[in-house]
Amino acid sequence: MAGRRAFDEVWGSDNDRAGRPEFAELAQWITETPATELDRRQKAAEAAFRQLGITFAVYGEEEAAERIIPFDIVPRIFTGREWAKLSEGLVQRVEAINAFLADVYGERRILADGVLPAELILGNPQFRAMLSGTRPPHGIYAHICGIDLVRTGPDEFWVLEDNARTPSGVSYMLENREAMLRLCPELFEKFPVRPVDGYPDALHETLRSVTPRTSSDPVCVILTPGHYNSAFYEHSFLADQIGIELVEAADLEVDDDIVWMKTIDGRVRVDVIYRRIDDDYIDPLVFKPDSLLGVPGLIAAYMAGNVTLVNAPGTGIADDKAIYSYMPEIVKYYSGGEAKLPNVETYRCREPQALKYVLDNLEQLVVKLVDGSGGYGMLVGPTATKQQIEDFRAALIAEPYRYIAQPTLALSTVPTLTEAGVAPRHVDFRPFVLSGANGVTIIPGGLTRVALKEGSLVVNSSQGGGTKDSLILADGPGGGRL
Amino acid sequence: MRLYVHHLTEYRFSEPQARLVQLLRLTPESFIGQNVVDWRIDVDCNARLRSGRDGYGNETTMLYVDGPIDRISITVNGSVLTENKAGMVQGATETLPPLLYMQSTRLTTADEAIIDFARGIEAEGNDALDRMHLLMGALHERLTFDPGRRDATRTAIETFSESHGVCQDFAHVFVAAARAIGIPARYVSGHFYRDDGAALQEAAHAWAEAHIPDYGWIAFDASHDHCPDDRYIRVAIGLDYRDAAPLSGSRIGGGVEELDVGVRVGLSQSQTQG
Numbered sequence: 001m002a003g004r005r006a007f008d009e010v011w012g013s014d015n016d017r018a019g020r021p022e023f024a025e026l027a028q029w030i031t032e033t034p035a036t037e038l039d040r041r042q043k044a045a046e047a048a049f050r051q052l053g054i055t056f057a058v059y060g061e062e063e064a065a066e067r068i069i070p071f072d073i074v075p076r077i078f079t080g081r082e083w084a085k086l087s088e089g090l091v092q093r094v095e096a097i098n099a100f101l102a103d104v105y106g107e108r109r110i111l112a113d114g115v116l117p118a119e120l121i122l123g124n125p126q127f128r129a130m131l132s133g134t135r136p137p138h139g140i141y142a143h144i145c146g147i148d149l150v151r152t153g154p155d156e157f158w159v160l161e162d163n164a165r166t167p168s169g170v171s172y173m174l175e176n177r178e179a180m181l182r183l184c185p186e187l188f189e190k191f192p193v194r195p196v197d198g199y200p201d202a203l204h205e206t207l208r209s210v211t212p213r214t215s216s217d218p219v220c221v222i223l224t225p226g227h228y229n230s231a232f233y234e235h236s237f238l239a240d241q242i243g244i245e246l247v248e249a250a251d252l253e254v255d256d257d258i259v260w261m262k263t264i265d266g267r268v269r270v271d272v273i274y275r276r277i278d279d280d281y282i283d284p285l286v287f288k289p290d291s292l293l294g295v296p297g298l299i300a301a302y303m304a305g306n307v308t309l310v311n312a313p314g315t316g317i318a319d320d321k322a323i324y325s326y327m328p329e330i331v332k333y334y335s336g337g338e339a340k341l342p343n344v345e346t347y348r349c350r351e352p353q354a355l356k357y358v359l360d361n362l363e364q365l366v367v368k369l370v371d372g373s374g375g376y377g378m379l380v381g382p383t384a385t386k387q388q389i390e391d392f393r394a395a396l397i398a399e400p401y402r403y404i405a406q407p408t409l410a411l412s413t414v415p416t417l418t419e420a421g422v423a424p425r426h427v428d429f430r431p432f433v434l435s436g437a438n439g440v441t442i443i444p445g446g447l448t449r450v451a452l453k454e455g456s457l458v459v460n461s462s463q464g465g466g467t468k469d470s471l472i473l474a475d476g477p478g479g480g481r482l
Numbered sequence: 483m484r485l486y487v488h489h490l491t492e493y494r495f496s497e498p499q500a501r502l503v504q505l506l507r508l509t510p511e512s513f514i515g516q517n518v519v520d521w522r523i524d525v526d527c528n529a530r531l532r533s534g535r536d537g538y539g540n541e542t543t544m545l546y547v548d549g550p551i552d553r554i555s556i557t558v559n560g561s562v563l564t565e566n567k568a569g570m571v572q573g574a575t576e577t578l579p580p581l582l583y584m585q586s587t588r589l590t591t592a593d594e595a596i597i598d599f600a601r602g603i604e605a606e607g608n609d610a611l612d613r614m615h616l617l618m619g620a621l622h623e624r625l626t627f628d629p630g631r632r633d634a635t636r637t638a639i640e641t642f643s644e645s646h647g648v649c650q651d652f653a654h655v656f657v658a659a660a661r662a663i664g665i666p667a668r669y670v671s672g673h674f675y676r677d678d679g680a681a682l683q684e685a686a687h688a689w690a691e692a693h694i695p696d697y698g699w700i701a702f703d704a705s706h707d708h709c710p711d712d713r714y715i716r717v718a719i720g721l722d723y724r725d726a727a728p729l730s731g732s733r734i735g736g737g738v739e740e741l742d743v744g745v746r747v748g749l750s751q752s753q754t755q756g
Contacts, residue, residue: 108579122582129582130725132537253734254503255546257532285505285730296503296732300544303534 089341254297497737569709
């Protein structure tokens with residue numbers, strides 16, 4: 001672990017906890033609210049979440065237990081100035097991701113221009129060759145992106161991961177805020193917090209805007225793999241909030257390259273499907289043949305331009321970890337300017353020199369599978385056992401192209417309620433970026449994930465991470481409040 | 483040569499099916515040495531057909547049938563003028579760069595045994611073209627044609643270790659081995675006129691194409707040990723069988739299905755009639 005204490009977003013870097021002046025009021029709230037009271041409120045919030053059924057399944061455990069994600073009562077705050085800067089970077093990045101997808105499934109100019117190695121795209125299983133040449137309605141591929149950001153200092157934000165397939169977690173942004181408004185109303189009197197409850201409407205507007213048929217009122221649905229899926233709560237929550245149907249594969253059928261929803265009143269034509277099923281399982285005719293989750297003919301309907309899939313199939317090529325390391329070049333290529341949000345330095349183990357460096361420095365690095373997610377298949381060098389390091393060494397030597405490595409960042413901390421009182425814990429942040437026919441929308445908020453174990457840098461819920469509310473303040477660039 | 487094709491696919495279901503949705507890749511395109519004179523797909527029940535084109539450039543047909551249905555037959559009749567181009571594929575639709583066809587799939591992954599085998603051929607051959615001819619001959623010798631073992635999910639690794647298979651399996655091993663030594667290769671489905679008198683074939687044919695510097699795509703048929711000539715009709719391509727299969731189907735209903743395929747390729751229309 002880095003010897004120096006990590007930057008704390010409220011208390012600053014100093015050990016005397018003098019803190020950052022813009023957060024003095026929050027620091028004071030933390031100090032003045034007794035820990036027992038914070039604990040009581042936190043338990044009340046968690047009880048409510050359990051009641052609502054906001055649970056998730058942990059994969060890879062003996063019994064796939066349904067759990068709630070721990071909630072932390074101490075919120076995280078971004079100033080208006082910080083948010084404005086982040087938003088700019090996010091818009092630039094997501095616009096570049098969509099331009100990149102349109103290009104690799106279209107003309108492939110970026111390969112012709114030699115900006116990135118052609119085999120990285122063409123040799124990547126995430127590149128769906130059979131969809132090459134298909135342009136989705138309105139030309140948008142990644143309608144919903146969850147960009148994972150980490151922070152190492154007052155003005156130092158980094159993109160850790162681009163989630164351009166079916167990012168989840170937005171229900172926590174909304175439910176955490178509900179809980180905070182109810183349990184800590186005084187905070188919302190102290191701070192001019194921008195609301196997040198416009199997200200369902202913004203999402204609905206985004207879905208409606210990308211309809212393939214502009215002549216009629218678009219019918220949008222959410223397609224879920226079913227209630228065994230770890231994010232099922234979110235699927236049903238969003239359908240409920242937006243006021244659209246939640247459907248499973250058996251509720252849809254494709255006829256004449258058109259998608260229909262079966263209802264008791266007959267068939268209804270579907271225009272836009274917000275699908276929370278991975279590409280591999282979405283259509284057994286084209287992808288995994290034994291998938292029961294998919295809708296036969298869905299890809300044909302998509303290729304014929306008769307339905308919009310949100311996100312489009314094939315977007316996995318944009319958030320592949322092997323592509324990630326080229327994102328600064330990709331952003332520059334399509335936006336014409338330097339990336340406003342930097343990447344974390346990344347060693348591509350497919351390159352012999354990088355591999356040598358990684359093998360020599362495993363104890364200091366974080367090693368990730370290029371096609372892994374959710375904190376699975378990951379080595380955090382500084383906290384790993386000797387055995388784990390040796391296992392990864394063997395795996396890296398056997399299949400180096402499957403891995404990337406990054407330096408262990410001193411992730412920022414935020415005061416968090418622990419058994420020993422309020423103490424700093426490492427966090428990351430996932431804002432949700434919507435891209436529709438009328439441009440990019442970002443609701444001022446996101447999902448803050450917190451590593452509840454002291455010193456831990458792994459924030460994934462599957463690895464024991466929790467969540468916090470993320471308050472974006474309505475102050476202008478100069479710090480003046482609205 | 484003018485080839486007539488009659489390709490019949492018949493499904494029978496033990497229980498009536500509520501719906502049937504099929505993706506067909508049954509229609510060849512015209513290019514140098516292959517001129518499609520006429521071609522039609524007929525279905526013996528009330529069905530809706532929609533044509534499209536996939537990312538590989540294959541012409542696709544979606545077939546939608548409402549149930550209840552307990553059998554269906556799909557018939558293709560066509561004629562094609564062919565010329566012997568010694569396997570050279572020229573003027574066909576090319577949508578993707580050759581590099582794409584270095585990507586291995588579940589059906590075309592090479593294991594140590596296939597890699598060793600391919601390296602042996604690499605050492606023996608003078609150049610890519612020579613090596614692909616050697617590979618075709620070596621696979622023809624090593625693998626036994628075994629029509630009793632038709633299994634669409636069989637991988638190149640299984641075929642190579644068991645040393646027998648059908649044309650589709652030969653093609654998968656060829657593709658896996660070629661890619662293992664850095665030569666882009668792809669799967670081809672199509673038809674073959676057997677001049678040995680065997681008129682009725684149990685399935686459509688399959689072979690492979692390899693991308694050779696200075697030549698482009700060249701076809702190799704390891705199950706017959708020659709480069710496809712004017713006896714071949716090329717229908718669809720892809721990374722493996724899954725991408726190029728004549729039919730990918732899905733049905734809504736229980737029970738089991740029985741599949742019958744009959745292909746006749748002949749030199750006159752009368753030869754291809756039932």
